[in-house]
Amino acid sequence: MAATYRPLWSDVFLSPDQKALAEAARDFAQREIAPHAARIDEKHEFPREIIRQMAQMGFMGIMVPAEYNGAGLDAMTYTAVLEEISVACASTSVVMSVNNSLACHPIYAFGNADQKERFLKPLAAGEILGCYCLSEPGSGSDAAAMKTRAVKKGKTWVLNGVKNFITNGKEAEVAVVFAIVDPAKGAKGIAAFLVESSRKGYSVGKLENKLGINGSSTAQIILDNVEVPEENLLGTEEQGFKIAMNTLDGGRIGIAAQAVGIARSALEEAVRYSLDREAFGRPIAELGAIQEHISRMSTRTDAARLLMRAAAAKKDAQQPFSREAATAKLAASEAAMDVATRGIQVLGGYGYTKDYPMERHFRDAKITEIYEGTSEIQRIVIARALTKEIAG
Numbered sequence: 186m187a188a189t190y191r192p193l194w195s196d197v198f199l200s201p202d203q204k205a206l207a208e209a210a211r212d213f214a215q216r217e218i219a220p221h222a223a224r225i226d227e228k229h230e231f232p233r234e235i236i237r238q239m240a241q242m243g244f245m246g247i248m249v250p251a252e253y254n255g256a257g258l259d260a261m262t263y264t265a266v267l268e269e270i271s272v273a274c275a276s277t278s279v280v281m282s283v284n285n286s287l288a289c290h291p292i293y294a295f296g297n298a299d300q301k302e303r304f305l306k307p308l309a310a311g312e313i314l315g316c317y318c319l320s321e322p323g324s325g326s327d328a329a330a331m332k333t334r335a336v337k338k339g340k341t342w343v344l345n346g347v348k349n350f351i352t353n354g355k356e357a358e359v360a361v362v363f364a365i366v367d368p369a370k371g372a373k374g375i376a377a378f379l380v381e382s383s384r385k386g387y388s389v390g391k392l393e394n395k396l397g398i399n400g401s402s403t404a405q406i407i408l409d410n411v412e413v414p415e416e417n418l419l420g421t422e423e424q425g426f427k428i429a430m431n432t433l434d435g436g437r438i439g440i441a442a443q444a445v446g447i448a449r450s451a452l453e454e455a456v457r458y459s460l461d462r463e464a465f466g467r468p469i470a471e472l473g474a475i476q477e478h479i480s481r482m483s484t485r486t487d488a489a490r491l492l493m494r495a496a497a498a499k500k501d502a503q504q505p506f507s508r509e510a511a512t513a514k515l516a517a518s519e520a521a522m523d524v525a526t527r528g529i530q531v532l533g534g535y536g537y538t539k540d541y542p543m544e545r546h547f548r549d550a551k552i553t554e555i556y557e558g559t560s561e562i563q564r565i566v567i568a569r570a571l572t573k574e575i576a577g
Contacts (some may be wrong), residue, residue: 198261198494198498199261199265203261203262203265204265206258206262206265206266207262207265207266207268207269209242210242210244210265210266210269210270211269211272213238213242213269214269214270214272214273214274215272215273217235217238218232218235218270218273218274218277219272219273219274221235221274222273222274222276222277222542222545223539223542223545225274225276225277225399225400226276226397226399226400226545227399227539229399229400230400231280231355231356231400231401231402232274232276232277232280232400233356235274235277236277236280236281236311236314237311239270239277239281239311240310240311240312241311243255243256244256244266244270244281244311245281245284245285245289245308245309245310245311246284246285246289246305246308246309246310246311247262247263247266247285248260248263248285248289248290248293249289249293249305249308249309250293253293253301253305253306253309254305254306254307254309254310255289255309259497259501260435260438260497260498260500260501261494261497261498261501263285263438263439263442263497264438264439264441264442264493264494264497267281267282267285267439267442267443267446268442268443268445268446268449268490269446270446271442271443271444271445271446271447271450272446272447272449272450272453273446273450274400275397275398275443275446275447275546275549275550276398276399276400276401276549277400277401278442278443278446279352279398279401279443280314280352280353280400280401282436282439282440282442282443283315283316283317283352283353283436284308284311284314284315284353285439286432286435286436286438286439287315287316287317287352287361287432287436287557288308288314288315288316288317288357288359288361289305289308289309289315290432290435290436291317291361291377291419291428291431291432292304292305292308292361292379292419293305294428294431294432295377295419295420295424295428296379296419296420299416300379300416300417300419304359304379308359313357313358313359314353314356314357314358314359315353315357315358315359315360315361316351316352316353316354316357316359316360316361316406317351317352317360317361317432317436318348318351318354318360318361318362318363318380318406319331319348319363319429320348320349320350320351321333321346321347321348321349322347322349322405325349325350325559326558326559326561326562328363328426328429329371329372329375329426331346331363331364331365331375332346332347332365333345333346333347333348333362333363333364333365333408334346334364334365334366335364335365335366335376335378335413336366337366337415340414340415341412341413341414341415342366342378342412342413342414342415342417342418343410343411343412343413344362344364344378344380344386344408344410344411344412344413345408345409345410345411346364346408347390347405347406347407347408348360348362348405348406348408349405350393350403350405350556351403351404351405351406352401352402352403352556353401353402354389354392354402354403354404354405354406355389355392355402355404356402357382358381358382358383359379359380359381359382360379360380360381360382360387360406361377361378361379361380361419361432362377362378362379362380362406362408363375363376363377363378363425363426363428363429364376364378364408364425366422366425367422370423372426373423373426374423375425375426375429376418376419376420376421376422376423376424376425377418377419377420377424377425377428377429378413378417378418378419379413379417379419380408380411380413380417384411384412384413385411385412386408386409386410386411386412387406387407387408387409387411388406388407388409389404389405389406389407390404390405390406390407391404391405392404392405393405395552396548396551396552397545397548397549397550397551397552398549398552433557433558434506434507434510434511435500435510436557437496437510437511437513437514437557437558437563438493438496438497438500438506438510438513438514439557440514440517440518440553440556440557441489441492441493441496441510441513441514441516441517441518442493442517443553444489444514444517444518444520444521444550444553445486445489445490445493445517445520445521447521447524447525447546447549447550447553448482448485448486448489448517448520448521448524448525448550449486450542450546451482451521451524451525451528451543451546451547451550452479452482452483452486452524452528454528454532454541454542454543454546455478455479455482455527455528455531455532455543456470456479458531458532458535458541459475459479459531469531475531478527478528478530478531479531481523481527482523482524482527482528485520485523485524486520486524488516488520489513489516489517489520489521490517492509492512492513492516492517493513493517495509495513496509496510496512496513507566507570508566508567508570508571508574511558511563511566511567511570512563512567514553514557514558514563515560515563515564515567517553518550518553518554518560519554519560521546521550521553522547522550522551522553522554524550525543525546525547525549525550526547528543528546528547529543529544529547
């Protein structure tokens with residue numbers, strides 16, 4: 186990474202302590218992660234040793250209070266660290282993002298003391314890994330249309346169903362599972378459960394063969410008469426949908442950070458290449474067509490980062506941030522895709538080969554427009570929130 190790179194947000198949003206942690210994350214990511222990113226992608230290799238090191242640095246539970254083995258830091262710090270990990274390897278960063286945003290958060294926000302002791306502490310410490318089971322083969326964006334059922338039998342819930350596209354699904358020891366407990370109540374008939382992967386009837390089904398983020402597993406989770414004790418119900422029986430949506434709001438800030446990291450990595454690679462590559466007797470960085478690409482890549486990356494920071498600031502201020510999170514996720518994911526596309530153009534034929542990381546950035550960027558809410562869903566969230574605000 187170019188030593189002279191300075192994001193526009195450095196002196197505006199981050200405190201000295203936050204800057205120091207971001208720099209530490211950058212040094213770690215470039216030293217311990219970046220050299221292995223191509224192999225992780227090519228071999229579809231889960232970065233287990235890297236995750237262990239990240240856990241030791243407190244990165245697997247950044248926003249969890251210290252009393253529950255977390256780092257006790259805020260969303261602004263989380264995005265700063267996650268961006269640096271994403272610059273090095275998007276596969277590694279999504280493992281971190283899911284554990285922080287989709288596993289630790291709902292337990293901290295809605296769990297009771299016993300659940301925090303049993304599940305949150307080991308998750309935040311990185312001793313175990315979590316996953317978030319919402320999507321199904323027949324319901325993705327329309328989460329309320331899920332088919333997974335949970336039936337109460339005495340003091341036990343029995344779960345049956347199939348969950349789809351579950352990040353960390355193969356490796357996770359605990360899953361936040363959403364299931365219908367009362368079909369007549371619609372969204373209010375959905376509950377959330379903490380389900381250990383070791384329970385009888387819980388199994389990992391199909392592993393997806395994906396376009397990108399190949400170091401992170403994307404699995405089908407099968408629930409076949411899985412018995413879960415009533416103390417594993419997260420929140421109340423009517424809170425499941427609320428928990429799901431609240432969790433996704435925070436998760437979208439994390440995906441925005443991942444997208445910004447991918448975009449920044451593509452931008453930095455394009456700039457370095459343009460300085461080294463010569464055409465017509467001079468570096469291509471001096472050509473107007475290349476400068477057009479680089480300036481647009483830089484502008485979109487920095488604009489996305491500013492929106493991401495704004496969403497994190499609203500979250501840290503404990504103010505409603507759903508629209509801000511959707512805006513940041515939409516802008517950052519589409520920026521990542523555009524920047525990676527332009528990056529390939531800057532590199533020309535080399536950008537289309539696996540000899541350079543640019544094609545990996547292109548493949549990794551696409552999923553940020555899809556998971557944790559597609560771009561189309563983000564537009565709906567933004568429009569509904571804005572019209573409601575203006576209507577009063």
